[in-house]
Amino acid sequence: MSEKISLSAPVIAIDGPSGSGKGTLCQKLAQHLGWHLLDSGALYRLVGMAADKHGCAFDDEAAIAKLAANLDVEFVAGEPGEPTRVLLEGEDVSGDLRTETTGMLASKVAVLPAVRSALLGRQRDFAQAPGLVADGRDMGTVVFTSAPVKIFLTASAEERADRRYLQLKSKGDDVNLAALLGEIRARDKRDSERELAPLKPAEDAVQLDSSGLGIDEVFDRVLAEVNARLIGL
Numbered sequence: 001m002s003e004k005i006s007l008s009a010p011v012i013a014i015d016g017p018s019g020s021g022k023g024t025l026c027q028k029l030a031q032h033l034g035w036h037l038l039d040s041g042a043l044y045r046l047v048g049m050a051a052d053k054h055g056c057a058f059d060d061e062a063a064i065a066k067l068a069a070n071l072d073v074e075f076v077a078g079e080p081g082e083p084t085r086v087l088l089e090g091e092d093v094s095g096d097l098r099t100e101t102t103g104m105l106a107s108k109v110a111v112l113p114a115v116r117s118a119l120l121g122r123q124r125d126f127a128q129a130p131g132l133v134a135d136g137r138d139m140g141t142v143v144f145t146s147a148p149v150k151i152f153l154t155a156s157a158e159e160r161a162d163r164r165y166l167q168l169k170s171k172g173d174d175v176n177l178a179a180l181l182g183e184i185r186a187r188d189k190r191d192s193e194r195e196l197a198p199l200k201p202a203e204d205a206v207q208l209d210s211s212g213l214g215i216d217e218v219f220d221r222v223l224a225e226v227n228a229r230l231i232g233l
């Protein structure tokens, strides 16, 4: 599964644990470069939600892989200034997609090899000209092994929980910092210890610890790396 595939467009692979700032960084990079964006975590989140909705047992690999292979999802652009709405099997799930409960469902279905392979082609199809910024756990190690730029973004678990707390609170969610820290640690453990495509830096990834760095500082450092590595492509 981790063979070197040839890419039809350059890919910037950004991996790391929950709350390290991947989504924020990827959005800024994609916007700055005018490149496509892949939020691979959203695919795993949608499969987790579908499994939950259909009452699948989380060890029923065949049933969940079937849901992953036939994922009925639609992204509907909102009015100007409004976020994109996500429809799963015709139902608007935008409000639940980014919750920690859904993150945990995603992390559970993500350990299943058949689910990961069902989503592989769908993710690789995002690599289109002029380029792709890909956000996930295994972008650099499995999905886009020949990506010319790989970044592994981290931050301490405490700082990541603080960030998530502020993020969810600002959306009006009822959140508890200690519970969030526990959930983040549990997810880190499951994602890092699974057999297939565990969360870990690719050998050729640049590692960046964003603890104590602001969003703009992270962006500037990564953009410098992108510029250095993409010259000559």
Ligand SMILES: Nc1ncnc2c1ncn2[C@@H]1O[C@H](COP(=O)(O)OP(=O)(O)O)[C@@H](O)[C@H]1O
Residues within 6 Å of the ligand: 016, 017, 018, 019, 020, 021, 022, 023, 024, 025, 163, 164, 166, 167, 210, 213, 214, 215, 218
């Ligand atoms: N370097 C940073 N410093 C402070 N807050 C950050 C930083 N990067 C991201 N954030 C904030 O932390 C929260 C989680 O970031 P996000 O990009 O969703 O992380 P991830 O995609 O890795 O889970 C968001 O509210 C985001 O604005």
Ligand SMILES: Nc1ccn([C@H]2C[C@H](O)[C@@H](COP(=O)(O)OP(=O)(O)O)O2)c(=O)n1
Residues within 6 Å of the ligand: 016, 017, 018, 019, 020, 023, 040, 041, 042, 044, 045, 103, 106, 107, 110, 135, 136, 137, 138, 139, 187, 191
């Ligand atoms: N490429 C990916 C992306 C996500 N996952 C799994 C593991 C993660 O805990 C969940 C949710 O990922 P997501 O990136 O949406 O989560 P965070 O925004 O980082 O909290 O999905 C994965 O196994 N492989």
